[in-house]
Structure formats: structure tokens, C-alpha cells
Amino acid sequence: MAVCARLCGVGPSRGCRRRQQRRDPAETAAADSEPDTDLEEERIEAGAAELCSEWSGRSSSPSPPPRCSLLELPPELLVEIFASLPGTDLPSLAQVCTKFCRILHNDTIWRRRCREVLHRYRHILGLWQPDIGPYGGLLNVVVDGLFIIGWMYLPPHDPHVDDPMRFKPLFRIHLMERKSATVECMYGHRGPHNGHIQIVKKDEFSTKCNQTEHHRMSGGRQEEFRTWLREEWGRTLEDIFHEHMQELILMKFIYTSQYDNCLTYRRIYLPPSHPDDLIRPGLFKGTYGSHGLEIVMLSFHGKHARVTKITGDPNIPAGQQTVEIDLMHRIQLPNVESLCNFNELSRIVLEAQEQVRQEQQRQEDRTEDGESSGPPTEVREPENEGAAPLKEEPVQFVLPVGVSSRNENYPRTCRMCFYGTGLIAGHGFTSPERTPGVFILFDEDRFGFIWLELKSFSLYSRVQATFRNADAPSPQAFEEMLKNIQSLTS
Structure with a gap:
């Protein structure tokens, strides 16, 4: 019991900390307010190294039980023990040995520390x-x-x-x-x-x-x-x-x-992933003309994909949906020689835009007539089920003459292209409007967008950093988060 008391940082009159965890928070707070005992002072002075040797070398009877060192305890139990100790003693404990130091980097310990010591x-x-x-x-x-x-x-x-x-x-x-x-x-x-x-x-x-x-x-x-x-x-x-x-x-x-x-x-979540997504959603870095590089979030929403600004500029502020991709309308790019002609690319994109407009009009007419609001029969199902798109053979890609790009080191092959729209506005987010463009999928970690009206090209590259505690608790929570950050700048 004395050893247990030392490990938990309390004296005999205060009880075992591990049992205290089952108490009401008010009882625990009252116990912590009591003055430290001599045994507590002895434990602090001796340090964690003495605890290890004391545990392994103690012998109180002629026929002692098999000796056990703290080092021999399973990591799961050590995590529970260390999580019960005062935070002021953990640095000294980390210096005992490599095993203790490694265990003290376990997120479980510090998440509990956040709950108990830094609950705010x-x-x-x-x-x-x-x-x-x-x-x-x-x-x-x-x-x-x-x-x-x-x-x-x-x-x-x-x-x-x-x-x-x-x-x-x-x-x-x-x-x-x-x-x-x-x-x-x-x-x-x-x-x-x-x-x-x-x-x-x-x-x-x-x-x-x-x-x-x-x-x-x-x-x-x-x-x-x-x-x-x-x-x-x-x-x-x-x-x-x-x-x-x-x-x-x-x-x-x-x-x-x-x-x-x-x-x-304000909190933001990483977008949820689905097996049928074109590529893995997440955060990307993108070029935005004279505004430099910005951070965006790619997410999938059924038959559409969205690119939302996490950082913004004086024209299009953070939180706005800068690009929307229509996954139902693929664009077949011409060969490289024809693609160099901007007018040819413009013709293809505007044809796709007109097709989308006609389908939307038919959908509105069906709704007004009281029919089902499901998709019209003329719309083809997308050909990008699962991971199949990235298995397609890449085709050559080159920017049309006259399209500006801040990064000339863009990929020279692409996997798929889709019709999309991009958000443009004047300084101070004045007169915002959506204009047609082309979404180009290069590979799993890069995509681009050609802004037809601006004659400019944006290249996006995946943010490779790993972010913990950033997943949305539900798809509904993620959708609500997107609405909230967009409403702040509307």
C-alpha cells in the first residue's frame, strides 16, 4: 500500500489515486486540497528511480513472493500508473530510463492530463x-x-x-x-x-x-x-x-x-473519406495569381466536389467555396496540338456548361410539374467508381497558349478532367460570380483548375502533414462546419 501511495502521489490518509478516479469530482478536488504528508515529501525527494529499485528489491518475509520491477509491468499498466501521478513529477520520471520516457509520450497520459489538470x-x-x-x-x-x-x-x-x-x-x-x-x-x-x-x-x-x-x-x-x-x-x-x-x-x-x-x-474538421471518392479528400496548397499560395480543403459531396478556402485574400476571403467540380460531366481534352489552342478548350468547356444548364432546366421543369425530384434520365452515371480513375492511362497535358500560371513546373500528364466552376470577385468580395473552368486530376496528390474567364491556371498539391483530433464526429457535423465558416464571410 505504501508503494501504491507513493506512485499515486498521496499519503495513507488520502487513499489510492486510482480509486479516487471513481470518486465524484468534488470529492477528488477536496482530497487534493489537503496538505501534503511526510510520505509525499519523501517520494518527491527520492524520485522515480528510487521507486523502481524499491519495488524490485523489497523483502519483508522469510519467504518473499517473486520480485517484480516496474520495468517488467506491461506498458498498458504503466500508462495507467503514470497518468495518475502529478504532472510536476513526470519530467523526473521520464529521465529514469528510455522505456519510461517513451511511455510518457503516450497521448493517453496527456489527454487525461488535459481532462484532470487542464480541464478548461x-x-x-x-x-x-x-x-x-x-x-x-x-x-x-x-x-x-x-x-x-x-x-x-x-x-x-x-x-x-x-x-x-x-x-x-x-x-x-x-x-x-x-x-x-x-x-x-x-x-x-x-x-x-x-x-x-x-x-x-x-x-x-x-x-x-x-x-x-x-x-x-x-x-x-x-x-x-x-x-x-x-x-x-x-x-x-x-x-x-x-x-x-x-x-x-x-x-x-x-x-x-x-x-x-x-x-x-473557430474549429474546422478534415473532410470525411468514402471509398467512391475520386481521390482522398483533405488539405491542399494552391496558387492564386498575385495572391501567392493559399490553403484549401477538397471534399466530396455525392455528385460534386468542393474546394473551400482555409486561407483567403482580399478578393475571395477564407471560408468561401472557391471551386465546385461536377463529377457527372467529364471533359475529354483534345490532343496536345489542339489543346495549345485556347479557343478549342474554351469551346469544349462552354459546351459542357450548356449541357449542365439544360439538365438543370429540365430538372426544374420536372419539379414544377410535381414529378419526382430525382436526377433526370438523360444524366449519365459517373465513370469514376472507387479507385478506378487513377488506374486509367495518363494522357499528355499542356496549358493552352495565353493561360497564365505562376508555377511552370506543373505535371505534363493528367488522369481525368471534369467541368467545374470557379468563384471570382472584385476587391473586398464585391460582385462575386461563378465562372466556368476545367478541373484537372493529375494524380493522388495534385490537381489543377483552369479559370476560363481569367485565363489563369491554379495548381494544388496535397498537404502531407498529419493532423490528430481533426476528424469530424459525423458527416453532418462536417457539413455544418462548412456552412458556419462560409457564413462568416458572406
Whole structure:
């Protein structure tokens, strides 16, 4: 019992922590408020290494039972034991041996730590979208060692769409305290400093820095802004002045306010996957003309696929559905020689657009006549069941003459093409409209879209990072999330 008490971090009068877990939360809180005993102090001074040797070497009778070391216990039991210990003692325990260190990186321990010690923050693990004007963003909150850390994910520098994502820490929460948690702001170049997190509701929270002077540089705002441009864009102010002149004022406002003020985050989910999906859905990086690279989400919805912006720009803000693909209408591209002619591609796309319009009109007429609202008989079933599309032989692909692309290193073969529409708008999301285009499937991890009216091409490459605690609890929850983030910018 003494050993059990030591492992659980309590004295004899307080009982075994593992039994305490079955108590009412109020009883557990009352027990934790009692003063520590001498046995508790002895356990802290001795450390976890003494516990191991004491367990294995104890002998209290002439005929002792077989000795058992903590190292011989199965990992599942060690996880349960370690999860019951105070967080302040876990770093010392991790130094005992490699096995203990490895077990202490188990998510089960830290998820329980979030529930018991940091119950206020147990809902913030996962993916979030910050409310930064039209720009949005992607925040991943994870357990990382002895901290909960919020990592802001950034796309590669334009136009290197196939490069890995960049990321930087925005805040962290210490997991070692027994009764409280320390929140630190990680933004700026002067190291961690005091911050604050407020849980607004289950799927929303906000952060605030309490020491914004740590964000300042000795050279003032001009040095800070130039440093931000180098880090975020990979270019100098002079390089982008002429190309992005209209956006510089907005960019400066975003830079000076996004982390100094209270910033709100709203939960987002990864799209659910289905065996009949054209490719695996998920997050992608895409080129958007002079706006650089942005993060989008590809999801499938029956006979359509959608590309939703996770990050945005002053024209099309984050949360908007930038591209919609009609999986019922494949487009057969001409040979490479004919494809070089933009007029030929335009003719093919406009024919598909007219076919879609006629089918929609017939569907409306059938509905008005009181008939079934099911699909009209003229519509063909899609030919992309299961993984079959990617088994098709690739065909040569080249951009038509006159179509602009920020990335000339696009694939020269493609697997399938579909009719789609893209969302365009003026500065400030004025006069938005959907215009026809071509969705090009290159492979499992890359696709593109030709904007017919803009005569431009966007290349998308899959985000290869792994995100935990980001799956939607149900397809309905994912659909509701999409509606919520779109409504914020409508």
C-alpha cells in the first residue's frame, strides 16, 4: 500500500489515486486540497528511480513472493500508473530510463492530463481557423511533450507549391502544474511571455498576449514589417511593392493587429473519406495569381466536389467555396496540338456548361410539374467508381497558349478532367460570380483548375502533414462546419 501511495502521489490518509478516479469530482478536488504528508515529501525527494529499485528489491518475509520491477509491468499498466501521478513529477520520471520516457509520450497520459489538470483546455486540441479578416489561416493545437502547443501552419513561399508547409508556434500551455496552467504567447522574436486563453464555447476560443512589448523590434514597425514579409512571403518589400501595391495597406493592418489584439479561433474538421471518392479528400496548397499560395480543403459531396478556402485574400476571403467540380460531366481534352489552342478548350468547356444548364432546366421543369425530384434520365452515371480513375492511362497535358500560371513546373500528364466552376470577385468580395473552368486530376496528390474567364491556371498539391483530433464526429457535423465558416464571410 505504501508503494501504491507513493506512485499515486498521496499519503495513507488520502487513499489510492486510482480509486479516487471513481470518486465524484468534488470529492477528488477536496482530497487534493489537503496538505501534503511526510510520505509525499519523501517520494518527491527520492524520485522515480528510487521507486523502481524499491519495488524490485523489497523483502519483508522469510519467504518473499517473486520480485517484480516496474520495468517488467506491461506498458498498458504503466500508462495507467503514470497518468495518475502529478504532472510536476513526470519530467523526473521520464529521465529514469528510455522505456519510461517513451511511455510518457503516450497521448493517453496527456489527454487525461488535459481532462484532470487542464480541464478548461480539453476542447482545444485539433484544427482551427483564426478570424483574421479575409485571410483566415490554419492552426493545429497538439500535445507536444510537456506542453499543449498551437502551431500556425503556413503555405510554402510562392510559387513552390510542392514544398512542405511552414509552421511556427503561437502559444503554449504548460502541462506540469497540478492545480493551474501557465499560458505563454510564443509570437515575436524575444521568447515566450505571458498570454491568456479564453474558452468562448466548445468550438471556439480566443487568445490574447499580455505583454505585447515582446513583439516589438529595436528598429520599430518598419523593421518588424520587413521581417514579417521575409518570413511570410520569402521576399522583400521592394520585390512585391508593384505587384501587390493594393494589398500592402491591408497587409500592414493585419500584421500589426493579428497577434497584438484578442484573436478568435473557430474549429474546422478534415473532410470525411468514402471509398467512391475520386481521390482522398483533405488539405491542399494552391496558387492564386498575385495572391501567392493559399490553403484549401477538397471534399466530396455525392455528385460534386468542393474546394473551400482555409486561407483567403482580399478578393475571395477564407471560408468561401472557391471551386465546385461536377463529377457527372467529364471533359475529354483534345490532343496536345489542339489543346495549345485556347479557343478549342474554351469551346469544349462552354459546351459542357450548356449541357449542365439544360439538365438543370429540365430538372426544374420536372419539379414544377410535381414529378419526382430525382436526377433526370438523360444524366449519365459517373465513370469514376472507387479507385478506378487513377488506374486509367495518363494522357499528355499542356496549358493552352495565353493561360497564365505562376508555377511552370506543373505535371505534363493528367488522369481525368471534369467541368467545374470557379468563384471570382472584385476587391473586398464585391460582385462575386461563378465562372466556368476545367478541373484537372493529375494524380493522388495534385490537381489543377483552369479559370476560363481569367485565363489563369491554379495548381494544388496535397498537404502531407498529419493532423490528430481533426476528424469530424459525423458527416453532418462536417457539413455544418462548412456552412458556419462560409457564413462568416458572406
